Amino acid sequence: MKTLYIIDQGCSIKKDNISFLISKNGVKLTTIPVYKIENIFIFGNQQITSQALNLAFKNNIDILFLTISGGFKGKISGKFSKNVYLRLAQYDIWSKKNIKINYAKSIIRNKIIRQN
Structure with missing residues (x-):
């Protein structure tokens, strides 16, 4: 499991040693190790404790808050983004005109080929 989806409304996410404990109305649903x-x-109306947030921060786990239907509300990230190398590569391509043009051409070419 890489992404934990909390969909069922009214759930609570708590820290349980080095795991996340998911419960609803005081009933334990599952425990998932942080690794x-x-x-x-997190979709809709859920609760997450500050201890669970700190566990996520400590382990570089991003938390996204979404509406019930999946609309983006906000994001909490730890100190270090996992996408820093991806961003650096994107900026590198963006700064080189000939690479940028060739990359755009390949996207358009593939789009035309696959639209049939």
């Missing part, structure tokens, strides 16, 4: 998670997607 199995890269992202947490």
